[in-house]
Amino acid sequence: MARFDIYANPDIETRKLAPYLLDVQSAHVGILPTRIVIPLRPVRHLAFFGKPSDLLPVLEVHGEECFLDTPAMSAVPLNALGECTGSL
Template sequence: MAQFDVYTNPSKTSKSFYPYLVDIQSPHLSELATRIVIPLGKRSSFRDNAMQGLTPEIDFEEEKLLLLTPQISSIPTKQLNNAVGSLTHFRDQIAGALDFAVTGI
């Protein structure tokens, strides 16, 4: 598992709105039984409710998605199956959204 890898959401109840989860956990914490993730939500489901800096828009798998930073959570590692991609190229936006959530700047 690598930081910024993207996984299909294993939840049957929420995957229609949040099809993917982004693993944001540091590789230095690989011995934990959980991973810190942020859901990617379908942009179309959130209309104009995106918050600049907090929920950046991400293009992934030909879909417009929002990084839903306020919904950060953890999930057991065993529930994350094969990665379907990586958002390493969005590292700065992801780190910026996390910083904004914590510091407000």
């Protein structure tokens, strides 16, 4: 596991709105059984008009424009993440 690795969202109920999770946890706390992640949501799900802010940057993930939903940052169990599908 490395900082800025991308994982498929393991939660079936939220996967349509947030298909990917970005690992943002520092290596300084790598021994914890959880990882801090930020959901990556398709741009079409932005809930406001205009340009995304610095807090919600747009990134291309597997050919799809997604925004980093920083306010939805959370911890997930390490064993729930599965295989890395990419890295930013």
